[in-house]
Amino acid sequence: MYIQKVRGILVEGNKSFGQISRDVIAPLDAKTPLWWYISASLAMGAILFGGWAIYTTITVGIGAWGVNNNVAWGYAIINFVWWIGIGHAGTAFSIFLLLMRQKWRTSINRAAEAMTVVAVVCAGLFPLLHMGRLWNAFFIFPYWNTRGPLWDNFNSPLFWDVVAISTYFMASAVFWYIGMIPDFATIRDTTASKIKKKVYGFFSFGWVGSAKGWLRFETASLLLGGLAAPLVVAVHSIVSMDFATSIMPGWHTTIFPPYFVVGAIFSGFGMVLTLMIIVRKVYKFQEYVTQSHLDAIARILTFISLIMATAYSTELFMAWYGGQEYEMFTFMKNRVTGEYTLAFWTMVTCNALIPQIFWFKKIRKNITIVFIASIFINIGMWFERYVIVVTSLSKDFLPSSWASYSPTAVEIGIFVGTLGIFLFGVLLFFRYIPMIAISEVKGILKKTSK
Amino acid sequence: MAKTNIIGVYDDEDVLMKAIHFMQKKNIQIKDVLSPIPIHGVFEALKLTTRLPLATFFYGVLGTSLTFAFLYWASVVNYPLKFGGKPLNTLSFIIILFVATIFIGTFLTFMTFFIRQKLYPGKEVQILDPRSTDDKMLIVVDKDEKLSAAEINDIKSAMRESGASEVNEVEEITTKKKFVWKHEKDIH
Structure with a gap:
């Protein structure tokens, strides 16, 4: 049951159904603003840089990257895990909150799901490129072949990754699209433009909002939600097993699956917060994405950040308590102190310490501070993956084969390229798709509006 | 008329x-x-x-069975190859079974939703x-x-x-x- 005292007002301004449709569709009908073109050009610039980097990677080979025999996994896997983590936001929002019947999800879930789909596309690019021979990428799928037939190694987490991430992409995209069908129908029926009527009509799949249609829609959403919720846990657990099933000090720990899943949801929520603060400001959606929404996300972030802090301390404690010298070295001499100490402490500060400011209601109400804190979380989560990947690989068992790692322009280029793809994807979403789930906001209006 | x-x-x-x-x-x-x-x-x-939940349950069962049949056939019958001393019919299958069940369950569920509700791209309807x-x-x-x-x-x-x-x-x-x-x- 929704208790207003706890969660606050979710739709302000005493809206009517018609008003909600008009407000949310307004940005799609308005002239494309100048800032949109500027951001899109920036994104295109980043994509071009990324295109050059990808071209170099394919033509020169992995030698164009800064990875070496020891640090064989560098920027590619760091960014892969980072993007997948961000991609967990959509599912966390839409699915966990849907299953728990949290009404405050409705204004944010559409943007979070859009983010998921684009982030997973960005993530998928990295392992593909890291294969070196992109044209042989189809080898990762089990298909009847002339090499035996030799099948994939079904015991390998890398293969599990392929299955999990393709499933995750499909499920997120479908969940996102099905949610948009009633809204496309609303645009089809309210727009004055003939072209829009045709285009949105095409994508609305002939939706009319009949009783049976809604029943099936609701049931399908819940079923897809119920199926995708364990998938979220599975995807990042599998990603963590890419590391945890190896014998590398710092990776070979049983805490990794829950630690990664929670970390992914943390970074996803952080990115949602960043994005929603921008959206509500730019599109003047303050009445839909209210203080109560931001407050709820900030509270969740505080709680998750405590779990992150517990995970960090557990790792350090186990390194000491386990009495294994390599573990002890990796954690104490190569993370807490040593060459990568800055990265480690950035991670701790951004993920475990900074979110603690959200304990104070006054700070949770200050949008500028919340925005800055959310950016720190995004940065902190990137550094977490950097610390995990680079510190363990750079100095392992044999000091004679220790090596440092620093990315080359090509690796940075691919990362910047994915940032460009993400920005461009999000901009397209802002321009052509209703950013707030119209029918879902209408559904909660009576109980939660003012 | x-x-x-x-x-x-x-x-x-x-x-x-x-x-x-x-x-x-x-x-x-x-x-x-x-x-x-x-x-x-x-x-x-x-x-x-709606019988959609029932359909999803059967899709799940179908997904698990088909995936297991394939994994067993590929690893035990068609090309038995030992990895790290593990048995050919290995516990690692569980993870693939879990995810593949979700894949097949999700895919068939939304396809059923579209087909039963007769929704398809570009469908023209009369709006009352x-x-x-x-x-x-x-x-x-x-x-x-x-x-x-x-x-x-x-x-x-x-x-x-x-x-x-x-x-x-x-x-x-x-x-x-x-x-x-x-x-x-x-x-x-």
């Missing part, structure tokens, strides 16, 4: 719910209710049910009232040819009495174009 519908337009979901019960008490057969949001009371009042996806709720009653003028009036007044802001009649256009073989006479 084209069918006609009598449509009661309502502004509020609570009024709509009361209207449905009111009309059902008067034994008026409600054909459909169109609304911009899902209203749970409507499903119960119209006694609508364009406001029904925006801010109005409609109760649709079939204007049967057998109904007398008095009965039709009863339906309309029941709609008005139960709080309908408008009562309209909309003719249903059948968009289905049937392919008809030309009769021999026409060819000659």
